[in-house]
Amino acid sequence: MKITNVMALLLLALLPFFAEAQNTEQLDARIDSLAEETATLDKIVKGLSKFKVSAYIQGQYQYGQEDATLKVGDKNEHEDKGFNRIGIRRGRLKFEYNDGIGTGAVQIEANDKGVSFRDLYIGIKDPWTKRSQLMAGVFNRPFGYEIGYSTSGLESPERATIIQYFFPDERDLGAMLTLRAKKESPLGFLRLDAGLFAGNSINRETDSRKDFIGRLGAEKEIGNWGKWGAGFSYYNGGVYNPTTEAYEMKDKRFVKIDKDETGTYMKREYLGLDAQLSFLSSWGTTTLRAEGLLGTQPGIASSSKSPNTGTRPENLPENALFKRPFIGYFFYLVQDIGTSPFSAVFKYDVYDPNTKLKGNEIGLDGSNTSKTDLAQSTFGVGALYRFNKHIRVQAYYEFNFNEKSDFVKGYEKDRKDNVLTVRLQYKF
Secondary structure, X not given: XXXXXXXXXXXXXXXXXXXXXXXXXXXXXXXXXXXXXHHHHHHHHHHHHOEEEEEXXXXXXXXXXXXXXXXXXXXXXXXOOOEEEXXXXXXXXXXXXXXXXXXXXXXXXXXXXXXXXXXXXXXXXXXXXOOOEEEEEEEEOOOOOOOOOOOOXXXXXXXXHHHHHHOOOOEEXXXXXXXXXXXOOOOOOEEEEEEEEOOOOXXXXXXXXXXXXXXXXXXXXXXXXXXXXXXXXXXXXXXXXXXXXXXXXXXXXXXEEEOOOXXXXXXXXXXXXXXXXXXXXXXXXXXXXXXXXXXXXXXXXXXXXXXXXXXXXXXXXXXXXXXXXXXXXXXXXXXXOOOOOEEEEEEEEXXXXXXXXXXXXXXXXXXXXXXHHOOEEEEEEEEEEEOOOOEEXXXXXXXXXXXXXXXXXXXXXXXXXXXXXXXXXXXX
């Protein structure tokens, strides 16, 4: 046999081995390519896991008696008839990025009154325990418990009256330090929040002064069947007075105090206590919450509400400040019905804007007092039904009561201002 024929036969015999080697190289290359693609996808997934988008929408129907004020729609078109409105109470969309140390968040509000923002902040945690944090921007004020309780989980349609009056929008512009020990520490159940804030809600700052707000809170589980919490809060700030006059209480009336100049400040000081308890029984989970505030609130003649504007008030007589000693408190009882999706809700809410006056002491000639100094209270009863973790239906009726005075027009008797709210919420 010729040598060329032998070589040809050898090549034919080795051909399958060469093909197999080539296939192995292609397979290895494909595996390497898939590994690279997997690593790239893993990086993308890890990056996306740091980014969170959440939202909830609350559509509601409300019926109010003739003197009621509703949270959706326009005011009553009739003076002597009840009225109803439908609307979007809240539509909120929140974007948050958390890399473990740093956090950035933006929350947008959309309802039947327009579009605005709610949260806009950055936070930096300590790199060791990741439990202490420095925050700056617009975020919830660290006062009490209910301010930080999301309205998507709140068992009544709105926060307590005093919270709505003193902490409009719940948020403020400022910086806050949070201190917490390690979970394993004997002090791990404590939390201290303290910060300096502009003092006029989510609006831009209008002066060089800052308000201090702080809360020392505690929270701990009781075995596997309960949980308790408590907190003490303090607020120390001031309210700008654009006039040369101010008013303080003396002998059951407001007395005018002449200032030497415009642009002075009147002290704004609150003390707050809050407590929470929840436990599981054969009836279901029972939740009890209570919160109380007292102190001094400067307001104008027609309102005891806190500042909520990005412009300084003008030098007009109606903008002169009135210093009022106040008290406010509220209680919740929420009872889940066994393991069913139903919950029963009871709430009692009291706000007295001027503890120095009662009843017919308000509205007397020469006293400079008005309906702003009358106390108000609300008893609310409602029910919740949760279809799933996304959809919730709420029905709630408010029995509203006002302090009466023969010398304040329209408040000689209890006003007809009860409100029924039916709300459908979708959260994701």
